[in-house]
Amino acid sequence: MTELKNDLLLKALRGESVERPPVWMMRQAGRYLPDYIKLREKYDFFTRVQTPELATEITLQPIDQVGVDAAIIFSDILVIPQAMGVEVLMEEGKGPSLPRTIKTQEDIDNLITTGVEESLGYMYAALNLTKKELNGRVPLIGFAGAPWTILCYMVEGKGSKTWDKAKQFAYTQPALAHQLLQKITDITILYLIEQVKAGADTVQVFDSWAGSLSPADFKIYAQPYLFQIATALKPYAPVILFPKGSWYALEDITGSDASGVGIDWCITPQMARQLTNNSITIQGNFDPAMLLAPIPEIKKAVTTMIDAFGPQRYIANLGHGITPNVPVDHARAFVDAVKSYSI
Amino acid sequence: MTELKNDLLLKALRGESVERPPVWMMRQAGRYLPDYIKLREKYDFFTRVQTPELATEITLQPIDQVGVDAAIIFSDILVIPQAMGVEVLMEEGKGPSLPRTIKTQEDIDNLITTGVEESLGYMYAALNLTKKELNGRVPLIGFAGAPWTILCYMVEGKGSKTWDKAKQFAYTQPALAHQLLQKITDITILYLIEQVKAGADTVQVFDSWAGSLSPADFKIYAQPYLFQIATALKPYAPVILFPKGSWYALEDITGSDASGVGIDWCITPQMARQLTNNSITIQGNFDPAMLLAPIPEIKKAVTTMIDAFGPQRYIANLGHGITPNVPVDHARAFVDAVKSYSI
Numbered sequence: 072m073t074e075l076k077n078d079l080l081l082k083a084l085r086g087e088s089v090e091r092p093p094v095w096m097m098r099q100a101g102r103y104l105p106d107y108i109k110l111r112e113k114y115d116f117f118t119r120v121q122t123p124e125l126a127t128e129i130t131l132q133p134i135d136q137v138g139v140d141a142a143i144i145f146s147d148i149l150v151i152p153q154a155m156g157v158e159v160l161m162e163e164g165k166g167p168s169l170p171r172t173i174k175t176q177e178d179i180d181n182l183i184t185t186g187v188e189e190s191l192g193y194m195y196a197a198l199n200l201t202k203k204e205l206n207g208r209v210p211l212i213g214f215a216g217a218p219w220t221i222l223c224y225m226v227e228g229k230g231s232k233t234w235d236k237a238k239q240f241a242y243t244q245p246a247l248a249h250q251l252l253q254k255i256t257d258i259t260i261l262y263l264i265e266q267v268k269a270g271a272d273t274v275q276v277f278d279s280w281a282g283s284l285s286p287a288d289f290k291i292y293a294q295p296y297l298f299q300i301a302t303a304l305k306p307y308a309p310v311i312l313f314p315k316g317s318w319y320a321l322e323d324i325t326g327s328d329a330s331g332v333g334i335d336w337c338i339t340p341q342m343a344r345q346l347t348n349n350s351i352t353i354q355g356n357f358d359p360a361m362l363l364a365p366i367p368e369i370k371k372a373v374t375t376m377i378d379a380f381g382p383q384r385y386i387a388n389l390g391h392g393i394t395p396n397v398p399v400d401h402a403r404a405f406v407d408a409v410k411s412y413s414i
Numbered sequence: 415m416t417e418l419k420n421d422l423l424l425k426a427l428r429g430e431s432v433e434r435p436p437v438w439m440m441r442q443a444g445r446y447l448p449d450y451i452k453l454r455e456k457y458d459f460f461t462r463v464q465t466p467e468l469a470t471e472i473t474l475q476p477i478d479q480v481g482v483d484a485a486i487i488f489s490d491i492l493v494i495p496q497a498m499g500v501e502v503l504m505e506e507g508k509g510p511s512l513p514r515t516i517k518t519q520e521d522i523d524n525l526i527t528t529g530v531e532e533s534l535g536y537m538y539a540a541l542n543l544t545k546k547e548l549n550g551r552v553p554l555i556g557f558a559g560a561p562w563t564i565l566c567y568m569v570e571g572k573g574s575k576t577w578d579k580a581k582q583f584a585y586t587q588p589a590l591a592h593q594l595l596q597k598i599t600d601i602t603i604l605y606l607i608e609q610v611k612a613g614a615d616t617v618q619v620f621d622s623w624a625g626s627l628s629p630a631d632f633k634i635y636a637q638p639y640l641f642q643i644a645t646a647l648k649p650y651a652p653v654i655l656f657p658k659g660s661w662y663a664l665e666d667i668t669g670s671d672a673s674g675v676g677i678d679w680c681i682t683p684q685m686a687r688q689l690t691n692n693s694i695t696i697q698g699n700f701d702p703a704m705l706l707a708p709i710p711e712i713k714k715a716v717t718t719m720i721d722a723f724g725p726q727r728y729i730a731n732l733g734h735g736i737t738p739n740v741p742v743d744h745a746r747a748f749v750d751a752v753k754s755y756s757i
Binding site for chain 1: 575576577578581582585586625627628629630631659660661662679680681682685701702703704706707708711733734737739
């Protein structure tokens with residue numbers, strides 16, 4: 072194994088002292104980069120995801136072009152339902168759709184649940200290749216969707232503002248919901264372990280729609296499954312949980328086996344530190360829309376953010392994915408501002 | 415003036431002791447009611463809003479059919495930009511669109527800003543007529559959109575998940591944003607005062623997209639304007655502020671001139687009471703999707719909610735508008751559960 076030249080991210084996750092906070096951006100390998108758009112014009116979404124050479128190329132783009140302190144493998148959270156036998160369509164600019172949604176026990180029984188992680192070999196090949204290409208420059212992040220978020224898509228069939236159908240499924244057929252959540256959890260654990268074996272230095276679990284749940288329902292439908300994943304992965308690699316919008320769960324998450332927790336911009340750094348008692352690494356929470364502000368404003372806001380979180384036990388990131396309309400030099404200004412932060 | 419037979423809502427807003435909490439539902443006059451849908455088939459959206467007899471009929475439907483403790487006038491927050499000279503299109507089932515968006519100083523200069531409240535006579539006529547028809551059964555709520563939320567629509571031109579363009583406008587041209595926010599604020603104050611004069615017993619300000627802002631930006635672009643409105647209206651009627659998603663502002667709002675604050679379901683009652691120090695009336699926060707659960711579950715969840723908030727200084731409501739797919743008997747079960755709560 073090549074030794075890491077830049078291990079700021081892993082140090083921050085272990086709670087070790089760093090000379091400055093590490094920085095990366097959710098969706099950093101994506102649509103705001105002209106070189107990504109060129110590849111998008113040549114290959115459809117799942118070709119990009121399932122061809123290790125393409126996934127690696129895309130993963131490396133922001134390392135070379137924006138200078139982030141970590142690579143996150145280019146993939147999608149919906150490869151899991153796809154590997155469970157559910158058709159997933161990805162139309163550019165429209166978001167995903169899953170024509171056959173989960174409604175009944177029979178639908179769940181028909182899902183593929185054994186050997187799913189083995190069918191995702193392209194992911195491990197992409198991690199392997201990326202790891203080699205990185206040659207120790209920065210750590211590599213693996214990831215998966217959280218069970219609640221995956222259920223949302225499997226039941227709803229597409230994106231939603233309110234996730235009504237997913238919630239109705241959970242509230243009217245809780246036993247079925249838990250069955251499905253557990254199946255996704257079991258598969259996700261095996262999948263993430265394989266990602267670590269293939270080269271991921273840490274893994275992040277994206278619960279993008281956790282924030283649609285009340286604190287009480289989060290504890291029923293999201294938290295137990297997130298925590299199972301954190302516990303199962305702990306012997307393998309540090310885990311970052313990102314239940315977007317679920318600031319109310321920060322106290323509980325601090326007591327979990329996760330090493331880091333992602334937060335969005337709708338909470339002050341002070342409040343986040345208070346709720347986590349400064350005893351878990353926090354990742355976030357720059358408003359992606361703020362990347363559209365003039366560069367001097369971005370730099371100022373980054374300094375304010377790091378000052379407020381404090382530079383230790385902290386990973387500078389956005390509070391959600393970078394949007395396609397962000398100019399590359401604005402993304403770079405964000406990253407540079409973190410890198411030039413002096414303690 | 416007819417004396418109110420049911421003044422629970424006003425008592426709760428004044429912090430007076432009640433025998434049980436009042437209950438109403440955001441969007442209670444709307445798409446889940448078959449009688450509303452019948453009217454929708456005959457008259458387009460703005461005909462319904464601008465014809466006092468129709469607006470009154472729609473406003474009264476949930477009083478008669480669901481038994482809520484307050485009427486809220488049927489209207490829309492976008493009547494303000496419309497009256498400012500901005501075209502607003504409302505296509506059934508698609509959400510609003512504003513073809514000519516605000517981008518420049520010239521766009522702002524071209525807005526109508528004087529006499530706007532006078533051009534909304536149909537609203538006051540509807541309030542007048544509704545007040546008469548209610549004949550003191552329950553209080554009547556007037557409303558307006560909050561300046562930040564109205565700016566969102568005027569700049570973005572339609573609904574958005576991230577309100578990127580609105581935020582970009584604010585972050586790159588803050589002086590213009592504040593100019594626009596102040597103009598909307600001034601008009602909204604006059605508009606709400608006229609609503610009170612026409613019969614509204616209280617007014618609610620809907621800041622539906624406040625939660626897209628970070629706590630720091632909420633304090634810059636939303637809070638000052640909300641507070642101006644609360645202060646200006648205080649001599650006329652109690653004000654309820656509903657900055658959806660902005661739980662982080664609860665402490666500040668408690669110190670404002672508002673009598674009540676609406677919250678969504680993404681905060682525990684305990685936390686909301688703690689942040690407001692139990693010194694402002696809280697309204698909320700039932701997850702609208704929970705109305706899709708079986709009726710016994712709804713009843714149980716209502717009791718749990720009231721127990722957690724406590725029955726005083728509390729208005730039972732949803733955490734956001736009722737969705738079109740809720741069966742009427744489920745809405746009624748929600749209301750009945752509150753009404754049968756015994757202290």
